[in-house]
Amino acid sequence: MNRRSGTGYTGVPSWVYVIAAAGSLFILLPLVAMVAKVNWPQFIPLITSESSLTALGLSLRTSAASTALCVVLGVPLALVLARQPFPGQRLLRAFVLLPLVLPPVVGGIALLYTFGRQGLLGKSLEVAGIQIAFSTTAVVLAQTFVALPFLVVSLEGALRTAGSKYDAVAATLGARPTTVLRRVTLPLVLPGLASGAVLSFARSLGEFGATLTFAGSLQGVTRTLPLEIYLQRETDADAAVALSLLLVAVAVAVVGLSYGRRRSSAPVKEQL
Amino acid sequence: MNRRSGTGYTGVPSWVYVIAAAGSLFILLPLVAMVAKVNWPQFIPLITSESSLTALGLSLRTSAASTALCVVLGVPLALVLARQPFPGQRLLRAFVLLPLVLPPVVGGIALLYTFGRQGLLGKSLEVAGIQIAFSTTAVVLAQTFVALPFLVVSLEGALRTAGSKYDAVAATLGARPTTVLRRVTLPLVLPGLASGAVLSFARSLGEFGATLTFAGSLQGVTRTLPLEIYLQRETDADAAVALSLLLVAVAVAVVGLSYGRRRSSAPVKEQL
Amino acid sequence: AGSSNTPAATSPASSSSSISGEITVFAAASLKATFTKLASDFEAKNPGTKVTLNFAGSSGLVTQITQGAPADVFASADTKNMAKLSDAKLIDGTATNFATNVLEIAVPPSNPASIASFADLAKSGVKVVVCAPQVPCGSATETIEKATGTTLAPVSEESSVTDVLGKVTSQEADAGLVYVTDVKTAGEKVKGIPFPESDKAVNTYPIATLGASKNKELAQAFIAAVTSADGKKVLDDAGFGTP
Amino acid sequence: MTFDLTASLPARNFEMSLSLGPSETLAILGPNGAGKSTLLGVISGLLRPESGSARLGGRELFTLDGGTRRWSAPHLRGTALLAQEALLFPHLNVLDNVAFGPRSTGASRTEAREVARHWLDEVDALALANRKPAQLSGGQAQRVAVARALAAEPELLLLDEPMAALDIHTAPLLRRVLKRVLADRKAIIVTHDVLDAYMLADRVIVVESGRIVEEGPTRQVLERPRSHFAAGLAGLNLVAGTLGQEGITTPDGRVFAGQHDPDWSLVAGQAGVAAFPPSSVSVFLGDVHGSPRNSFPVTITDLEPHGDQVRVRASSGPSNTLSADITPAASADLGLAPGMEVRFVVKSALVSVYPA
């Protein structure tokens, strides 16, 4: 009963809250259990160690880059999938989802087969003097590969739900398709795009298997925080867990901030 | 120019197609590279081996179960996050996303800390005679843990985009919130829900790290296809890649079918 | 990649020669602690050198090297993976075995199932976790099972030692079979129970310079440092045996 | 079984209080943005006022006074709202849209569809039963939306411009249906058409800027309007001032003669209005000195056909428009055009004067 006056209808059945609470607990409890296990005196030196900080910095930079790449590649893909039906659309959609299913390690192998020195494109790239594997670029590529489907799928859902009524109106007012896209379509699906971008960023931040295989684990170059955590775990599982908390904290900050900004400028207010 | 007569406006700028093609290639090329590497004579015996088939069956069953669990827990969560603002909503949203960021292995450890014999809940469960670790239940829990955020995030985006106009109308016609949810809200966000479920299913199908850490790896009980692939890789990377193709094929089939069904019954047709 | 077959330089190099430059060492993840120390010692002793380390599972590293990863030295956790590279003519000369490892039973400190011998693992009701036969520690376990005629009924066949250890430290399992070095690294969290049958399956760690290395001299120097007395000491401290 | 409401929602400058007798129909009239839809939103539970209370029969809709903050959800109110947009559920076909109300309030699927078919038939839209809303024209959708609201069989029916978008054949048909349905039912109907008020409502309320400015039985309000808006609706000219024996005195001091109801005892100085139909107004080009004593200099804003006459709209001051109906021939003779300054002359015998 904390509705404010003047707001529209927001009836959510009360049992929904009960299940939602259960769902939240299912996710929160393991996190709490993790926090409970942290060896706090050991925690600060661990997360401020040079290797941790280098890894964190690398993780943030590469995740930001791959999120940008996901948006650039994913928005067009989502548009093509959501708007006009064309032959093979269903197949394309299924293929775009594949990196989700592929165990990341296998994804990494596939990337090696493509961009590695012996790979499909890698040979030509090598001739051109470009080496991708085992570089920071490789990290970004690996993260983009696994994170792209997230952006595409959530944006496609939002685009379908939003429909194209407003796009049509904009076109009749003389707006070119590009203008329509920039000034109407995208602003209207901003919540979906934001969700997609956040998902991609989070997935990139947590990416491990494909990076390890495709980019290797070289400190400062390709060893992102999840890889650092993986290595820590070889020697001390609890330290790894503690280090994960750093990742979690960063993610909460980034996600909280980005969602926050989005909500306060939330454009679509419901009329009754 | 393959628009049919009578259809509404679907203007997509042409450069969008170019980028979309690049995006598709980025995902498709590694898959092609993978297929190119398959040792076909070895392929059939490999994928029809008993261990592969057992793993595949287990993967399908557990993924289906965890997708169902994700829907059950995730729909209420998404509703609560999308509809009425409440204090702490942003924080809750950020937390719900965490399993995405957590390296899956760490997620598995966190689950162990919770449901394991010595865990937060595990002790009570043990007393009640329930043992989760090393069981198929553990696999489902691990998959649900990593897949739940996908459903929540994509559904929340769709719910926000759809707004609550129609819900309000339904309520004024005398529909209880539960009825509104079942007959109006969910049907309207069906595209988003479908995307979310497909994402969850795909993520469950590909889940590896958390399962390995939390549930272990025993043929027929907890060794899903990704775990089988990982083991194969220890002896023969190419065999692992070949086995991944099986996973990919299954995913394409499931995703293609489920999306196909959704599209043919797509309810919201645009009026001009 | 080319596979130039230079004869192996086995002379224990003194650290005074004028070597410099950078190398990348691909090492099995289980060597993380020791190789990190070995590398920094090496850099300290040879100013102007830089050793970059890349850790992952041995088989993953083999895949990377096969696909053209820019590595100079490869240290594997088993001979099988090294063999893959030598079969593919990707190593320079022959590999040197620099350490061994044997299995040990790891139990939670309280030892809830009162395990005292390898045979105890087969008792009913004991939740034992082992490595899958596909990975080195698993094949070692299999060898011991065969040799002793004891058949284990594990609740899980993990794909890495770390995972086995994880199950034991979380007390999910009553016992696990891991390497001595792993028990040592885990410290207080597990108790190691050595068993005599472990010598039936000794695991050997080989190291080799890779054919594609651009700084073979430095690579040889690093391998020499690993196999030197100082290197052995570091490895010994971690629980590794001498081949 | 009455309905009472008091509500204020300062965010929309809304403050109203009204009540409804058993099976009474109330028409809400008022300019755009006056708060008509807001009122229906508050009653149906889609908008939450800042304070106030409402009861429908024995049922409390809300009580938001000081400490008490009771609020009952829309579906528990026994009201059904036809909103200004049709808002048909896009995923249900027309039949199921109409069946939604009965189905939600407990009818079986078959019963609900039966009810839906009945109402679709009433609004002459049964042929559309199997279409999806996206396949309807604007007027067809509006008709279906009306059927959907009626099928919910609420205790209090709330209709926001139910005749909008309907063609000239459908509107009378729907008006007949509503007349029958509303006869024994409480209803509130928002409309811009005075015919709806005449035909359907027992009582009208005129709202402006979130406040009720006039209220009473339909005939009385429309025949003796006190607000410019109501006068405009009734097609009457209105001049406001203070009552005197002769007629009314306008704020600028001129006396405007008219007839009072003989049995009213006038209190001099009381505010009053003078109302007269456009047909009582003649148009002259120069100054006139005839028997009609009431004349205004005005500027023509508009000439509109009106039946077989021409309606001359003109402004006599900042916010007052007056109309005259004259023959096309007279209009042509005088060479009337927008912008011209002319004189409107009204016979005092045709002016009614009454207190405001």
Next chain:
Amino acid sequence: MTFDLTASLPARNFEMSLSLGPSETLAILGPNGAGKSTLLGVISGLLRPESGSARLGGRELFTLDGGTRRWSAPHLRGTALLAQEALLFPHLNVLDNVAFGPRSTGASRTEAREVARHWLDEVDALALANRKPAQLSGGQAQRVAVARALAAEPELLLLDEPMAALDIHTAPLLRRVLKRVLADRKAIIVTHDVLDAYMLADRVIVVESGRIVEEGPTRQVLERPRSHFAAGLAGLNLVAGTLGQEGITTPDGRVFAGQHDPDWSLVAGQAGVAAFPPSSVSVFLGDVHGSPRNSFPVTITDLEPHGDQVRVRASSGPSNTLSADITPAASADLGLAPGMEVRFVVKSALVSVYPA
């Protein structure tokens, strides 16, 4: 600079062909679901007909005949559509909604906002400039939508019921604005209000079931309607039959007397109609034998107030409704009520007869 269109879209049973001269305004009238919005959709490029072609000035809009399938996108057509729903962009405020058109066609932000302010002022909505669409009332949103369409300054303006939802003060205001704007511009305006047709259109088209049933200069169509729909709009009664010397012969064989235009040379047997205003109809209870020769037995469906008269609507057969305007006193004397069977009697002097 003319506009020509031929289009057919069998899925909606739509087949029309029309053209428009330079700066001509065309009103489209017709019942709900007749295809009015479909026509505008086809012209603006939101709907793709199955075949046909259209040109606007030198520009080809589409050519879909046999092999040729050229189609130009909506934004290249020089048309702007005010759709039946307001569809304001929810994420832009009112000012930016209106500025959208100019901005899209190349104006700078400042220029576009200036233009937007101008048009908002024209429709009396400048005060709303900073609101979001969700904060507008229905009528306010409609006004903003009109301003948005006008601000796009298209070569051909397409307006789908621009006056819907407007109050009685705003509608005349907007009509004046449109009259001014449309004077030197090509426009097509869909409306249910005959006043819009009279005031704004040079020519009207009456559509029914996706076909044009009547077409001509506004006055001619509305004063000499040939379709029931147009007659209904014009407020006239219409009886169809075959022309004879006396008047027309109805399909059931009765002769209905009326006046023809003296210079028309009648071809006997030609289809014709008789039109007469409701005011020419008297109502009798029994059989009558008076001077008026035209009488019908009818069943009253409805009594409506109409100005100071009562309009009696009655049906004289399956799909024909006739109306009579009588005084309230007469209505009360006769005790008229819906359902009663009465006789409508028409003086033949007031009946116009002309070919259909």
